[in-house]
Each structure stands twice: as C-alpha cells, then as structure tokens.
Amino acid sequence: MTTLRTWQQEALRVISNGSKPDHLITATPGAGKTTFALALAARLLEEGSVRRVAVVVPTDSLREQWADAAGRLGLNLMPVSAPEDYEKPGYRGCVVTYAQLATGAGRELLRRTTRVPTLAVLDEIHHAGESRSWGDGLRYAVENAVMRVALTGTPWRRDNQSPIPFVMYDSDGQVLVDYAYEYGTAVADGVCRRIEFHAYDGEARWIDCGVVGQASLGAQLRDEDVSTVLDGVFHPEHAWMPVLLRQADDALTEIRQEIPDAGGLVVAERQWHAQQYAALLREISGTEPTVVVSDDPTAKEAIDRFRRSTSRWIIAVKMVSEGVDIPRLAVGVYASKTRTPLFFRQVVGRFVRTRPSEEFNARLYIPAVPALMEHALQIEQELRHQLDVETGGDGPDGERGSTHEQPLLPTRELVSATEAAFDRAILAGEEVSPTDLVAAQATARQLGIPTQYALNLLPLMRQQAPEAAPVHPPATEVVTPRHRQERMLRAEVETLARKYAFKAKLEPRQVNTELRRAGFPPRAKASISELRGMLNMLARWHGGQ
Known part of the structure; x- marks a missing residue:
C-alpha cells in the first residue's frame, strides 16, 4: 500500500x-x-x-x-x-x-x-x-x-x-x-491548493407583460429574479460572459507563464451555452476548447484526453463533478444557476488538487450572487480559522433563500445584460475590494512578483501600513461610460423591436417607422433618455398594452 x-x-x-x-x-x-x-x-x-x-x-x-x-x-x-x-x-x-x-x-x-x-x-x-x-x-x-x-x-x-x-x-x-x-486543514497540510474567489457583478434587463424589469446580481432579490438575472448574464450574446471569459483567459495566460500546462474549466448551465462559450473562447484564446456534456458517449474519453494534454480550456455541462481528477486545473468560471453548497463545493474541489513543486492560488470566477458569496466565504473562513487568523465574526448560519435552479418565468423575455464588473475577491475569509486588488497588483509589479500572487501580499501590506490600507476600504462605484450605455440600449431596442415585429407579423422597418411616428429620432442619433423611452414603448407594445 x-x-x-x-x-x-x-x-x-x-x-x-x-x-x-x-x-x-x-x-x-x-x-x-x-x-x-x-x-x-x-x-x-x-x-x-x-x-x-x-x-x-x-x-x-x-x-x-x-x-x-x-x-x-x-x-x-x-x-x-x-x-x-x-x-x-x-x-x-x-x-x-x-x-x-x-x-x-x-x-x-x-x-x-x-x-x-x-x-x-x-x-x-x-x-x-x-x-x-x-x-x-x-x-x-x-x-x-x-x-x-x-x-x-x-x-x-x-x-x-x-x-x-x-x-x-x-x-x-x-x-x-x-x-x-476539512479544506482549511488540507491547505495547511499542503494536501490541497488555496483558491481565490473573484466575484463579478452585472445587471440584466427583461420585459414582463410589457414592463421593463432590471436587477443586479449582488442585490437581495426574490429567487425568481435571481434566476432571471443569471439567465441574462449567462447568455452568450449579452456582454457579461464575453468580458468574464476574457478576464479568466488572461488569468490563465499569466499562470501558464510559470505552469505551462495549466488549464481552465467553465461549468456551464446548458449545452447550447457550452457550445457558444467554446466559440467565444476560441476567438479570445486562439485555441480550441474541449466541450463535454452528459449525454455524449465519448465525454469520458474527452475528459481523459484533456487531463493528459496541455490545452487551455474545457467546458462542461453536468460532467465535471465528484471523482474527476484534473490536477492541472488552475482557473474556473462558475456559470451554473445551481446554488446549493454541495454542488458549489464539488466545483471548488476541481481546483484544489495539488501537484509536486507547484505553489500558486487557483482562481474561480463567480457571479456576485449572495448565496454563492456566502458559500465562498464559508469555505475561506474554514481555511482562515485553521491557519489561526482572526476571523472577525461568525460565518453564515445555514442557507439563505432558495438555492435551486429556477426556470425563466414564462412571461419574461430577456433583453440584455451589462458587462461583468469586478465586485470583490475572497481569500482566506477576507473580502478584497477593487481598491485592494489594484494596490496589491501594483505592489507585486514593483517587487517583480507575478500579479497572480498579488492577493498573497495583502496581509503584509496591511501590517506595514494599517492606516493607509484599511481592512475594508470602500469599493469605488463602477460607472459605465456613456458610449457603452448608449451601445447597450441601442442593442436592447434592436432586440425588442425584432421580437415585437415577429410577434405582430410586421417587417422590422415597419416597427422603426412606428417609432419615428411616435416622435423618436433614428436610434443612431438618439440620446440615452430617448433610447430608454423607445425601450419602454416597445415593451408596452410587446405586452399588448
């Protein structure tokens, strides 16, 4: 033995x-x-x-x-x-x-x-x-x-x-x-790898019975609204996922400078999501991702080939869970609507396996949904407690709200989602704000240390300058530039106009004519307020009001 x-x-x-x-x-x-x-x-x-x-x-x-x-x-x-x-x-x-x-x-x-x-x-x-x-x-x-x-x-x-x-x-x-x-003991023993959780916020918009609705990932929402927002941000044609996948691929590139065969895993919600994510990553990275789904009889062989290869990305739908051992995984993207602690920990487990002579933090990108944030904090507080670091408070007490996948309400139609915006990172039970992260990355560059290790410098930075680097500095508000707001609203109007045209059996140009008769200028010349007005009118038309 x-x-x-x-x-x-x-x-x-x-x-x-x-x-x-x-x-x-x-x-x-x-x-x-x-x-x-x-x-x-x-x-x-x-x-x-x-x-x-x-x-x-x-x-x-x-x-x-x-x-x-x-x-x-x-x-x-x-x-x-x-x-x-x-x-x-x-x-x-x-x-x-x-x-x-x-x-x-x-x-x-x-x-x-x-x-x-x-x-x-x-x-x-x-x-x-x-x-x-x-x-x-x-x-x-x-x-x-x-x-x-x-x-x-x-x-x-x-x-x-x-x-x-x-x-x-x-x-x-x-x-x-x-x-x-537990995980904390395993990290302290060198059996498991440390993991950073990087949470990204974003906002989705939808129409429900002719009314435009919108919400952000980080808000305290009803479960059906959380499900709708996740549907919106996970949609491959909306802005959130392409931005997040590019961030994750950049992180993987950085790690591969020291670990040449480091790989990434995207846990996708649906098979069509996985195929579209593969197309996005193909464009972003210039390499062909592996896609595995549960009803593919060759999926196990595909996972085995990825395990032995040096390729960058694997995208999985209900495949990479217990028992799947790919120690070279270093970066993950959690794009599943499942919010149970058991499934979340199973996904985390894909990134904590160690190999000899490797020391780096794995990184998991997650939507800034409160339930997932609580799961991440609990895992990291286990680690922090094991390492005898001051916790500053108890962890979450049980599950809060429903954690099961919910389908999109039948009356709701998605319109758009904003770009993914970094909300915070979680490491060793500490929440790291965007300000913290920028400061740590700058310090790493000054010291000639790869920025993938930047968060490891934070404890030392706070000890050396506690007044200049508070434990929880206020996060700067992420402001979407005006041109991006206009571009997003124009896309929303275009999407909703086409949906209304299809429903009303009209040509898209006829819908545009009706908008002009209602007093709106061409979309290319419209202001933000005018674009929002168009969106609200189209929503009313679409809802039959």
Missing part, C-alpha cells in the same frame, strides 16, 4: 477503535478519500475481519476509477457491467453504482455476496438520497455487511423526502460525522 497521509491514518484509527458497523468520513475533494478507503479494505482483508469488499459509487466513470485505483494498490475489484461480475472468480469484490442497485437484479446479487463478511464502501453517500429507489436499493443490498463506511466531500442536511441509509443526524438535521478532514 502507498504511504498514507496523517489524516488517513487518524481516520483509520477512529474506525479501528470503534465497535459500530456504520461510519461516516468527510474529507475535502482532493484529500484522498479513495486511497483511505482502499487502505482500510486492505487492512481488514489482511486481518481476516472481512473476506470481500463492495464499493458503491454514483457514476459509471467512478466505477472504473475505483477499480483502477484498487488494482494499482494490489486489490482486484471488478467494475460491474454484467450479472456474473458481482462474484467473478479472481476478484476480492466489486464496484457497482447506486443506479444498478435501484432496479433489476442488482440489489439481490450484491446482497448475496454479503453471505461472507463484507466491507461496504459507500462513496459520495449523499447520492443515495437523490431518489427513494436508490436509497431503498442500497439499504437492501448492503444491510448485512459487517461494516459500512460512507464517504462524502461535504456534510449535508436531512432530506425528509429521501432519507439516506446508514447515516445518523443530529436534532438540527445535520449529519453526524465520525471523522472530518
């Missing part, structure tokens, strides 16, 4: 010193949960405490990865793809998915293997709560195992609709963990 990390040895001792059959181990992504579980399996097999091992995983790709990892450590486990694989001669056990236990003969076949003493390893156990059939199938299949060890990357709260088998909860619905290895 490979040499174990300190946390893995401690977790093994916790399980060895206990007498109960069920254990829950949480370890931050990239910390080595697979190696820990396989070391436990090898020890129990050697002692004779168990004679077989059954590993249950959420995806087909993880089924193969677990079997490969076990084989490298001298433990032969069969990835199940046929009924005879559950007890195939020459193997000490098998790897099966939760879905395989939910229907058909899978649960019966795995249950039969537990006639002999069996260790059941339940990877990313929270997936057993995704449906009642998954949870029921798992419970029936491994309830006779002499020991069950559940693994997860982050704790979760009780789901009354889909309770998770073999997991204990406290009175607040939080899972009870036997051993936890």
Whole structure:
C-alpha cells in the first residue's frame, strides 16, 4: 500500500477503535478519500475481519476509477457491467453504482455476496438520497455487511423526502460525522491548493407583460429574479460572459507563464451555452476548447484526453463533478444557476488538487450572487480559522433563500445584460475590494512578483501600513461610460423591436417607422433618455398594452 497521509491514518484509527458497523468520513475533494478507503479494505482483508469488499459509487466513470485505483494498490475489484461480475472468480469484490442497485437484479446479487463478511464502501453517500429507489436499493443490498463506511466531500442536511441509509443526524438535521478532514486543514497540510474567489457583478434587463424589469446580481432579490438575472448574464450574446471569459483567459495566460500546462474549466448551465462559450473562447484564446456534456458517449474519453494534454480550456455541462481528477486545473468560471453548497463545493474541489513543486492560488470566477458569496466565504473562513487568523465574526448560519435552479418565468423575455464588473475577491475569509486588488497588483509589479500572487501580499501590506490600507476600504462605484450605455440600449431596442415585429407579423422597418411616428429620432442619433423611452414603448407594445 502507498504511504498514507496523517489524516488517513487518524481516520483509520477512529474506525479501528470503534465497535459500530456504520461510519461516516468527510474529507475535502482532493484529500484522498479513495486511497483511505482502499487502505482500510486492505487492512481488514489482511486481518481476516472481512473476506470481500463492495464499493458503491454514483457514476459509471467512478466505477472504473475505483477499480483502477484498487488494482494499482494490489486489490482486484471488478467494475460491474454484467450479472456474473458481482462474484467473478479472481476478484476480492466489486464496484457497482447506486443506479444498478435501484432496479433489476442488482440489489439481490450484491446482497448475496454479503453471505461472507463484507466491507461496504459507500462513496459520495449523499447520492443515495437523490431518489427513494436508490436509497431503498442500497439499504437492501448492503444491510448485512459487517461494516459500512460512507464517504462524502461535504456534510449535508436531512432530506425528509429521501432519507439516506446508514447515516445518523443530529436534532438540527445535520449529519453526524465520525471523522472530518476539512479544506482549511488540507491547505495547511499542503494536501490541497488555496483558491481565490473573484466575484463579478452585472445587471440584466427583461420585459414582463410589457414592463421593463432590471436587477443586479449582488442585490437581495426574490429567487425568481435571481434566476432571471443569471439567465441574462449567462447568455452568450449579452456582454457579461464575453468580458468574464476574457478576464479568466488572461488569468490563465499569466499562470501558464510559470505552469505551462495549466488549464481552465467553465461549468456551464446548458449545452447550447457550452457550445457558444467554446466559440467565444476560441476567438479570445486562439485555441480550441474541449466541450463535454452528459449525454455524449465519448465525454469520458474527452475528459481523459484533456487531463493528459496541455490545452487551455474545457467546458462542461453536468460532467465535471465528484471523482474527476484534473490536477492541472488552475482557473474556473462558475456559470451554473445551481446554488446549493454541495454542488458549489464539488466545483471548488476541481481546483484544489495539488501537484509536486507547484505553489500558486487557483482562481474561480463567480457571479456576485449572495448565496454563492456566502458559500465562498464559508469555505475561506474554514481555511482562515485553521491557519489561526482572526476571523472577525461568525460565518453564515445555514442557507439563505432558495438555492435551486429556477426556470425563466414564462412571461419574461430577456433583453440584455451589462458587462461583468469586478465586485470583490475572497481569500482566506477576507473580502478584497477593487481598491485592494489594484494596490496589491501594483505592489507585486514593483517587487517583480507575478500579479497572480498579488492577493498573497495583502496581509503584509496591511501590517506595514494599517492606516493607509484599511481592512475594508470602500469599493469605488463602477460607472459605465456613456458610449457603452448608449451601445447597450441601442442593442436592447434592436432586440425588442425584432421580437415585437415577429410577434405582430410586421417587417422590422415597419416597427422603426412606428417609432419615428411616435416622435423618436433614428436610434443612431438618439440620446440615452430617448433610447430608454423607445425601450419602454416597445415593451408596452410587446405586452399588448
């Protein structure tokens, strides 16, 4: 077996010193949960405490990865793809998915293997709560195992609709963990990489029943409005995403000066988003991105090729989550509407894996939505607490508002989104304002340090000049230049005029004529107030008012 990390040895001792059959181990992504579980399996097999091992995983790709990892450590486990694989001669056990236990003969076949003493390893156990059939199938299949060890990357709260088998909860619905290895400890131990969260604000506009609506990402909004704003800024033809992708690509270029094979990941909301983002990045970077989607049978091979290559970008839709190990990822763009802490941490986990002799901060670009900001602050406060830095206050208490994806309201039609504007960065529990960032980058250039390390200089800068560099200087208001406002409004009027023309079965020139009759000048000569007037009138026409 490979040499174990300190946390893995401690977790093994916790399980060895206990007498109960069920254990829950949480370890931050990239910390080595697979190696820990396989070391436990090898020890129990050697002692004779168990004679077989059954590993249950959420995806087909993880089924193969677990079997490969076990084989490298001298433990032969069969990835199940046929009924005879559950007890195939020459193997000490098998790897099966939760879905395989939910229907058909899978649960019966795995249950039969537990006639002999069996260790059941339940990877990313929270997936057993995704449906009642998954949870029921798992419970029936491994309830006779002499020991069950559940693994997860982050704790979760009780789901009354889909309770998770073999997991204990406290009175607040939080899972009870036997051993936890959190992100902050992993960074302090050098097991995981530090990550900077760079949040960008922006504003979207829409029409709803003839009324123009608008809101910014950072505002406290109703959930349906948050969803609409995200739809607006994530739209590839609006201004927000192209600006953000260019910022991310510039950051990747900077990191690749020292780490030549550093790569970037965009987590996209929809497949058509991913294809359009690929076109934008092709234009921005001059290179061809890799696009992977869940219903592409070649997606796993594409991820493997990207892992081994030196290409710049991979864009994924519901593909790059648990178990996907691409240690060269250094820059990410979070363009998903999913706002649950579990999914957010899964994405963060793609960037924290380390390689020998590399020291740099990964960077994740996120929309400045309050829910995502809270998740980022909580992760970074875990790190700051571990490093014994003064926190200055408690972290967020639970989730605030709905965190699930919401579709665009049927009466709403998107019109535009502004360019992405840097709002703040989050590092080690500190919020870094635009003023802080500019000062840190200037200091880095003076010292001859790559600006990718600029935020690491902030603690030293504040110690040396606490009065000149307050902890939270007021952020300067981002003012959109007038010519950009006019250009954006002209585009909005053009978009809405075409939509109204289509709805009214008119030619676009006829709509323009009606606007001139209403007293408006040609769009190229219109002022900002006149363009807004056109937009409001078109919205009323479009809404039938």
